[in-house]
């Protein structure tokens with residue numbers, strides 16, 4: 001599968017730049033509408049089910065406005081250090097603003113960069129997490145970078161939208177693109193519509209995730225479907241694995 005072009009990456013950055021000031025409210029509305037989850041409880045599900053030990057180094061891929069790092073800090077696990085990485089500077093700026101209000105702000109650092117070419121040293125994190133973002137990436141490239149920065153024995157934990165075999169067929173994938181484009185055009189704007197329609201091709205079934213993880217060299221793979229409001233809407237998945 002091809003690496004997203006520069007034009008696609010620019011469209012993603014433009015879409016999230018436009019959204020950054022009201023991102024958390026918009027996503028809260030979308031998750032409640034499609035899955036029946038509040039945005040906060042959805043990301044708490046990821047944090048609650050990710051085993052983190054004191055003093056570990058954690059990387060949050062595509063951290064957005066730093067909600068996951070802030071949720072991790074709320075767990076009061078002593079000595080953890082969190083790096084949040086994102087490609088969209090204005091999302092990080094909003095995130096940094098919120099981090100400044102916290103007591104333990106030094107435990108979080110934010111880095112601007114591409115998850116498919118991580119500007120981070122190899123073998124340097126105990127845990128890599130990511131929420132609601134893998135569908136904007138080339139999954140094999142993202143996984144190979146996650147593996148490179150994880151220490152041996154490190155844990156990977158991702159929560160995002162999945163798909164089902166029928167939606168992977170060409171005809172249904174085309175239909176899903178049209179639906180995604182139309183919905184986000186009406187509710188948001190053309191850049192978001194374009195970015196979300198392009199993301200449809202990156203969606204994975206649970207089996208697709210298992211295959212990609214195994215191919216990237218991960219083991220102890222688990223992919224769980226999370227509760228969802230409607231059977232016809234692609235379900236949320238929690239993907240965990242170690243390396």
Ligand SMILES: C[S@@+](CC[C@H](N)C(=O)[O-])C[C@H]1O[C@@H](n2cnc3c(N)ncnc32)[C@H](O)[C@@H]1O
Nearest residue numbers: 016062063064086087088114115131132133136
């Ligand atoms: C839907 S938001 C999720 C943000 C955050 N994880 C959360 O759950 O609130 C998707 C994020 O992915 C980021 N993103 C998309 N492609 C990326 C890439 N190639 N590298 C790093 N971040 C990326 C966007 O900038 C955006 O902030």
